[in-house]
Amino acid sequence: xxxxxxxxxxxxxxxxxxxxxxxxxxxxxxxxxxxxxxxxxxxxxxxxxxxxxxxxxxxxxxxxxxxxxxxxxxxxxxxxxxxxxxxxxxxxxxxxxxxxxxxxxxxxxxxxxxxxxxxxxxxx
Numbered sequence: 001x002x003x004x005x006x007x008x009x010x011x012x013x014x015x016x017x018x019x020x021x022x023x024x025x026x027x028x029x030x031x032x033x034x035x036x037x038x039x040x041x042x043x044x045x046x047x048x049x050x051x052x053x054x055x056x057x058x059x060x061x062x063x064x065x066x067x068x069x070x071x072x073x074x075x076x077x078x079x080x081x082x083x084x085x086x087x088x089x090x091x092x093x094x095x096x097x098x099x100x101x102x103x104x105x106x107x108x109x110x111x112x113x114x115x116x117x118x119x120x121x122x123x124x
Contacts, residue, residue: 050075065120073103
């Protein structure tokens with residue numbers, strides 16, 4: 001069985017001429033307008049995200065690194081426990097305490113997280 005080596009003329013057909021770009025100021029389609037509005041809404045939501053707020057307060061010097069870590073842990077606890085159980089109960093309080101303790105242990109003992117927290121303290 002023999003195979004033929006293809007020469008330069010055997011390649012794909014040539015690419016057609018490029019299309020002309022849309023003129024600036026051309027009216028946008030309704031779909032493009034909706035996409036732009038969705039992007040704007042996503043950016044606005046990100047600005048009100050609790051993690052972004054905590055980071056902003058930390059950068060501005062209104063809270064310490066330790067306070068930021070505590071707020072992040074509390075945010076994670078409330079988000080996770082709130083999703084898992086509806087309404088406050090002894091079981092949900094116990095789960096929240098357990099998750100909080102676990103996250104504090106990770107922040108203190110995990111080499112990666114501890115290094116990140118130390119770096120934040122050094123950046124002050």
